[in-house]
Amino acid sequence: MTWPLYDGGFWPALLLGLLFGLVLEGAGFGSPRKLTAQFTLRDFAVIKVMFTAVIAAAAGLWLAEASGIIGANSVYTPTLFIWSIALGGALVGAGFALGGYCPGTSSVGLASGRLDALVFMAGMVAGVAVFAGVFDWIEPFYRAGKGAPRQSLDQLLGVPGIVIILAMAAMAAAAFYFGSKLEARFGGPVQASED
Amino acid sequence: MSGTPRPYWHPLTAGILLGLVLFATFLVTGHGLGASGFFTRLAAAAGVWVLPEATAANSYLGGFAKGMPLAGWITWEAIGVILGGLIGSLSSGRFKAKIERGRETTPGRRLAFAFAGGVLVGMGSRLARGCTSGLGLSGGATLAVAGFVFLIFFFAAGFLTMRFARREWQ
Numbered sequence: 001m002t003w004p005l006y007d008g009g010f011w012p013a014l015l016l017g018l019l020f021g022l023v024l025e026g027a028g029f030g031s032p033r034k035l036t037a038q039f040t041l042r043d044f045a046v047i048k049v050m051f052t053a054v055i056a057a058a059a060g061l062w063l064a065e066a067s068g069i070i071g072a073n074s075v076y077t078p079t080l081f082i083w084s085i086a087l088g089g090a091l092v093g094a095g096f097a098l099g100g101y102c103p104g105t106s107s108v109g110l111a112s113g114r115l116d117a118l119v120f121m122a123g124m125v126a127g128v129a130v131f132a133g134v135f136d137w138i139e140p141f142y143r144a145g146k147g148a149p150r151q152s153l154d155q156l157l158g159v160p161g162i163v164i165i166l167a168m169a170a171m172a173a174a175a176f177y178f179g180s181k182l183e184a185r186f187g188g189p190v191q192a193s194e195d
Numbered sequence: 196m197s198g199t200p201r202p203y204w205h206p207l208t209a210g211i212l213l214g215l216v217l218f219a220t221f222l223v224t225g226h227g228l229g230a231s232g233f234f235t236r237l238a239a240a241a242g243v244w245v246l247p248e249a250t251a252a253n254s255y256l257g258g259f260a261k262g263m264p265l266a267g268w269i270t271w272e273a274i275g276v277i278l279g280g281l282i283g284s285l286s287s288g289r290f291k292a293k294i295e296r297g298r299e300t301t302p303g304r305r306l307a308f309a310f311a312g313g314v315l316v317g318m319g320s321r322l323a324r325g326c327t328s329g330l331g332l333s334g335g336a337t338l339a340v341a342g343f344v345f346l347i348f349f350f351a352a353g354f355l356t357m358r359f360a361r362r363e364w365q
Binding site: 004013016036037042048049056058079080085088101108116117122125127136138143147150152189 | 196199200202203204206207209210211213214215216218219220221222223224225226227228230232233234235236240241254255259260267268269271272273275276277278279280281282283284287289290291292293294295296297299303305306308309310311312313314315316318320321322323324325327328329330331333334335337338339340341342343344345346347348349350351352353354355356357358360363364
């Protein structure tokens with residue numbers, strides 16, 4: 001068997017999505033109060049969970065590639081468009097702080113009974129429609145500042161991928177240590193029983 | 196739901212499990228997890244329904260409007276996410292129908308903020324070509340520069356906006 005399987009079928013998609021939803025809900029990411037408490041420093045679950053997941057998956061991919069299970073450049077890696085990704089990321093961050101969710105977390109928000117998540121989803125559909133309506137006008141900005149295709153941080157900095165992963169692990173350890181101290185100071189983290 | 200809800204998982208446990216699911220997704224599909232792409236397809240489907248000609252002629256959504264806009268990997272995955280969230284919340288006693296909001300805000304005001312935030316996230320994720328899942332998590336796992344640029348601006352804007360939105364969540 002050669003990996004990746006490049007299987008885009010229905011059942012693996014449904015199963016992987018189900019596991020994704022199960023973990024997001026278990027982490028407490030269906031709760032907009034818990035999610036936004038990251039930005040008041042009362043709850044560091046967003047940074048802790050995301051950091052850990054990125055490091056675990058990156059380490060898995062690095063090991064799979066180093067051991068020859070997957071080939072080099074065999075998984076999809078996005079290309080940088082500095083202006084649109086920077087502004088787009090900022091809009092998602094601002095919308096997250098105001099609305100309480102991002103796209104994936106709004107799905108588990110709705111799945112755990114939150115009606116505000118449904119309204120947030122309606123807002124996202126409206127936002128996509130607005131974007132499509134002005135697309136011709138903003139397209140030069142959308143395509144500006146293109147980086148090297150599929151460039152990774154290890155390529156950019158000229159160091160092995162494992163060095164980046166270990167540096168991230170050190171940063172994550174610091175985030176866990178100081179994050180937990182701040183949580184204790186601000187009366188966090190947000191618990192399931194508070195809702 | 197009766198009784199007290201079970202506590203959320205430890206962030207380290209949740210993070211490792213999320214990383215394993217993400218890694219498995221790469222091995223099976225060759226790409227990571229996503230979320231905002233489903234709402235793009237939902238917008239295309241709504242457009243075909245409400246304004247079929249304008250949607251077909253639109254330079255961004257026109258491609259999705261051909262055939263069935265919702266038919267795609269990201270839709271099956273999004274259905275799975277909702278099922279997984281449902282199983283998780285029901286089995287842990289955490290499912291509860293409500294409008295979640297800060298103590299000092301009204302339900303109407305909370306919903307207005309939810310809609311406005313959704314509009315910004317919808318626009319931003321299309322501009323960035325992805326969201327916290329597709330660019331942040333999946334891009335980050337491939338060590339993509341694009342993923343880290345997204346995450347830096349996402350967190351910076353989140354912290355900055357919360358300086359003004361704090362009252363809504365207290």
